[in-house]
Amino acid sequence: xxxxxxxxxxxxxxxxxxxxAIIFIFFYWPSAQAIQSSFYIEDPFGFGATFVxxxxxxxxxxxxEYLRIxxxxxxxxxxxxxxxxxxxxxxxxxxxxxxxxxxxxxxxxMWVYAIAPPVAGLMGIMFFDQHIGPLVDLAALFGWDxxxxxxxxxxxxAMVVIAVWKQIPYNFIFFLSGLQAIPKHLREAxxxxxxxxxxxxxxxxxxxLAPTAFFLLIINMTYALFDxxxxxxxxxxxxxxxxxxxLVYKVYLDxxxxxxxxxxxxxxxxxxxxxLVLTMAQFRFIERRVHYG
Amino acid sequence: MATISLEEVRKIYAGGVEAVKSVSMDIxxxxxxxxxxxxxxxxxxxxxxxAGLEEISSGTISIGDRVVNRIDPADRDIAMxxxxxxxxxxxxxxxxxxxxxxxxxxxxxxxxxxxxxAARILEIGAFLERKPKALSGxxxxxxxxxxxxxREPAAFLFDEPLSNLDAKLRVQMRVEIKRLQxxxxxxxxxxxxxxxxxxxxxxxxxxxxGGAIEQIGDxxxxxxxxxxxxxxxxxxSPAMNLIPVSVRDGRATLDSETAAGGSSLSGxxxxxxxxxxxxxxxxxxxxxxxxxxxxxxxxxxVTTTVLEPVxxxxxxxxxxxxxxxxxxxxxxxxxxxxxxxxxPAAARHQPGEVLSFTAxxxxxxxxxxxxxxxxxx
Numbered sequence: 073x074x075x076x077x078x079x080x081x082x083x084x085x086x087x088x089x090x091x092x093a094i095i096f097i098f099f100y101w102p103s104a105q106a107i108q109s110s111f112y113i114e115d116p117f118g119f120g121a122t123f124v125x126x127x128x129x130x131x132x133x134x135x136x137e138y139l140r141i142x143x144x145x146x147x148x149x150x151x152x153x154x155x156x157x158x159x160x161x162x163x164x165x166x167x168x169x170x171x172x173x174x175x176x177x178x179x180x181x182m183w184v185y186a187i188a189p190p191v192a193g194l195m196g197i198m199f200f201d202q203h204i205g206p207l208v209d210l211a212a213l214f215g216w217d218x219x220x221x222x223x224x225x226x227x228x229x230a231m232v233v234i235a236v237w238k239q240i241p242y243n244f245i246f247f248l249s250g251l252q253a254i255p256k257h258l259r260e261a262x263x264x265x266x267x268x269x270x271x272x273x274x275x276x277x278x279x280x281l282a283p284t285a286f287f288l289l290i291i292n293m294t295y296a297l298f299d300x301x302x303x304x305x306x307x308x309x310x311x312x313x314x315x316x317x318x319l320v321y322k323v324y325l326d327x328x329x330x331x332x333x334x335x336x337x338x339x340x341x342x343x344x345x346x347x348l349v350l351t352m353a354q355f356r357f358i359e360r361r362v363h364y365g
Numbered sequence: 366m367a368t369i370s371l372e373e374v375r376k377i378y379a380g381g382v383e384a385v386k387s388v389s390m391d392i393x394x395x396x397x398x399x400x401x402x403x404x405x406x407x408x409x410x411x412x413x414x415x416a417g418l419e420e421i422s423s424g425t426i427s428i429g430d431r432v433v434n435r436i437d438p439a440d441r442d443i444a445m446x447x448x449x450x451x452x453x454x455x456x457x458x459x460x461x462x463x464x465x466x467x468x469x470x471x472x473x474x475x476x477x478x479x480x481x482x483a484a485r486i487l488e489i490g491a492f493l494e495r496k497p498k499a500l501s502g503x504x505x506x507x508x509x510x511x512x513x514x515x516r517e518p519a520a521f522l523f524d525e526p527l528s529n530l531d532a533k534l535r536v537q538m539r540v541e542i543k544r545l546q547x548x549x550x551x552x553x554x555x556x557x558x559x560x561x562x563x564x565x566x567x568x569x570x571x572x573x574x575g576g577a578i579e580q581i582g583d584x585x586x587x588x589x590x591x592x593x594x595x596x597x598x599x600x601x602s603p604a605m606n607l608i609p610v611s612v613r614d615g616r617a618t619l620d621s622e623t624a625a626g627g628s629s630l631s632g633x634x635x636x637x638x639x640x641x642x643x644x645x646x647x648x649x650x651x652x653x654x655x656x657x658x659x660x661x662x663x664x665x666x667v668t669t670t671v672l673e674p675v676x677x678x679x680x681x682x683x684x685x686x687x688x689x690x691x692x693x694x695x696x697x698x699x700x701x702x703x704x705x706x707x708x709p710a711a712a713r714h715q716p717g718e719v720l721s722f723t724a725x726x727x728x729x730x731x732x733x734x735x736x737x738x739x740x741x742x
Contacts, residue, residue: 257448257449258451260416260445260447261445261451261452261453261512262453263418263437263438263439264416264417264438264439264444264465265464265465265468265512266464266465266468267440267468268468271468279453279455280454363455363496
């Protein structure tokens with residue numbers, strides 16, 4: 073990093089002010105509001121609030137439904153992150169090997185990323201539609217009577233497929249550019265040192281790709297935790313009933329459908345802490361193993 | 366250790382560009398071969414074909430008595446030193462050296478022995494636990510060499526390994542590479558565009574031009590008997606003077622001068638009655654006052670333009686022809702009319718000075734004007 077010199081000590085703060093204002097208004101203020109209201113029970117009609125201390129938290133954490141959703145969220149996040157990273161990596165490695173068609177291939181895959189999550193969810197739902205969905209027909213060929221929105225596991229399956237499908241292009245672009253940034257002579261040196269292509273991938277290519285992969289790991293976990301909201305909303309058709317949900321969706325349900333602002337705020341705060349701990353853990357334990365070239 | 370033989374090896378790229386045109390040569394066991402030529406002459410492509418990093422369009426390459434055309438780089442029993450070292454940045458120096466051995470299933474204690482031995486030879490023992498990023502250019506170069514040595518391969522392939530080093534380090538590493546190669550006795554193919562590096566390292570030089578071999582030979586014979594004007598101008602610094610001459614009345618004169626008009630150049634007829642390209646190395650000129658021209662010798666009169674002292678000697682840049690100021694008629698502006706002459710460092714010539722030099726018959730080279738090939742004598 074270069075150290076910049078400013079003539080006035082106030083100038084850097086002045087230059088940072090717009091960005092800080094945005095961060096404050098859209099991130100810290102709502103967070104502070106959430107933390108505050110998590111200690112209150114709000115009247116559903118807005119006629120005041122009662123301070124209840126940690127009651128919202130104990131209620132949430134004591135609820136078997138909440139714990140069930142938390143468990144699903146964990147599994148969902150792990151599966152979506154793992155699949156979208158690994159499939160994108162395989163595609164990127166294959167694309168990298170045939171560079172001539174790469175630009176077309178790359179932009180074709182990038183298109184998917186331009187789709188908004190609810191639209192992706194809607195398109196995904198078409199694939200899984202009971203009457204016209206090709207994936208349902210395909211599953212039927214193998215004797216799988218798929219009922220998205222009715223069967224818990226079928227719904228979860230559809231959510232994972234759509235969420236992964238939506239995230240692959242993003243990961244792909246990063247992996248591909250990461251792969252192309254690996255110097256040619258390094259690969260050649262490895263080709264002379266190691267016969268097995270797979271082994272070369274694990275020992276040379278992947279470590280060189282580690283900074284990209286680490287960045288994507290954090291982005292993908294955050295994606296699976298939060299940005300899949302639209303997909304879940306569309307897949308469950310806004311009727312959660314018995315369907316699998318993630319914690320973020322539960323926050324929305326309790327806060328806006330059930331008007332339990334306090335409980336929903338407490339859940340948001342829990343989520344914030346989870347993400348904070350997760351990110352810190354990733355930096356602490358994974359990043360130290362990452363080599364930045 | 367092994368011989369390497371190339372038989373009519375060609376490389377044609379997808380676009381139809383022929384980078385290497387039917388190259389054949391045999392490299393003896395333990396020999397140090399240097400491929401030299403200007404950029405784009407196909408020398409790196411040729412080396413990479415031996416390494417297996419570049420497919421062979423036609424012909425065969427054998428290492429030892431095995432045809433390796435279809436064999437993976439890792440199975441060719443060669444080690445390569447790259448121009449930018451190609452060290453694995455995420456591995457320590459030790460692991461960089463050990464990587465190729467581990468992948469070949471060499472036992473752990475044997476790997477350790479070889480790495481320690483290479484580190485001792487190359488004096489990199491103190492850096493074994495460091496990452497390449499923490500090393501200087503010269504140290505990285507040594508690690509790259511070490512990675513080749515530990516493999517104990519049949520052949521070393523060097524792809525311009527010194528071109529990223531500064532001038533002083535380059536000379537030092539050059540000597541070290543030569544010493545190392547001689548003590549290990551491993552067959553080596555070395556690519557460079559630097560003619561001095563090529564001359565000093567090679568047992569045999571291979572001069573490449575436009576994808577084809579221009580000349581093969583030991584450095585001194587290539588220097589003394591260049592096969593063409595290309596080799597003559599590429600090997601040696603400053604380059605050999607190449608002067609197009611016409612033959613009139615059994616004497617060679619400048620193309621631009623008539624024999625009658627008091628010629629500033631007079632040489633023997635080496636072209637069998639027709640014009641040829643006359644070649645003289647800068648160091649083979651002698652002042653006419655010290656040694657008057659004999660019957661087969663060259664004599665010429667020049668006007669000094671620049672004197673370039675390099676320490677032990679000076680190089681005199683001059684245009685052929687005298688009296689340029691007075692009559693002004695005989696000197697042409699074509700580059701052929703300029704010569705470089707080595708003079709003793711003590712000589713204090715001034716620009717504009719008119720001087721006469723001679724060169725003995727055995728120091729003169731003659732090349733065909735159209736093909737550029739050496740005219741045998």
